[in-house]
Amino acid sequence: MALDERNECKPDRAQPVRDERSECKPDRAQPSRNATTPTKIKKLGPGELQILWADGHETRHLAPLLRGLCPCASCQDEMTGKRVVLPIHIPDTIEFKKIELVGQYAVHFEFSDTHHTGIYSFEYLRHLCRCPECAK
Ligand SMILES: [Zn+2]
Ligand SMILES: [Zn+2]
Numbered sequence: 001m002a003l004d005e006r007n008e009c010k011p012d013r014a015q016p017v018r019d020e021r022s023e024c025k026p027d028r029a030q031p032s033r034n035a036t037t038p039t040k041i042k043k044l045g046p047g048e049l050q051i052l053w054a055d056g057h058e059t060r061h062l063a064p065l066l067r068g069l070c071p072c073a074s075c076q077d078e079m080t081g082k083r084v085v086l087p088i089h090i091p092d093t094i095e096f097k098k099i100e101l102v103g104q105y106a107v108h109f110e111f112s113d114t115h116h117t118g119i120y121s122f123e124y125l126r127h128l129c130r131c132p133e134c135a136k
Contacts, residue, residue: 036122041107046095051125059129064094067111069128070118 034054042050047063068087070076075085090113098110102119110116 036126038122038125041099041101043096043099046112047093049096049099053126057126057129057131057133059126059131059134061125061128062092063096063109063111064090064092065128065130066109066118066120067094067113067115070115071120071124072117074117075115 032055035057037054038051039054040050040052042052044050044060049061049063049066051059051061053059065087068085068090069083070085076083093112095112096109097112097114098108098116100108102108106119106121107125108116108119
């Protein structure tokens, strides 16, 4: 009798590919997708970033704040969400060294203290907006 070895070794059934980006996004009601879609990201100075959003809002971020609120695993505990690094730990002389887009959903910053592991989603950047309107 002949064993068909091909049948013995069954490849794993095709598993649906997980889209991690959509997994991470809680399904909370968003006011508008435009609020998390930047139309322009511009460095205004060594430590200042301007983001214009599709809903017409403008956000200005300072490098020390973003550095202090870095979402990477070494700046905050992934399990508890407890922050290890806080803005008060960051000297206000921190500047942006490099700013680059990550796909269609986030921005990657390299800071002048060489820290470069943080990926800031557009949602997070909008969430961190400290303009008078958002601070209300
Ligand atoms: Zn970090
Ligand atoms: Zn704002």
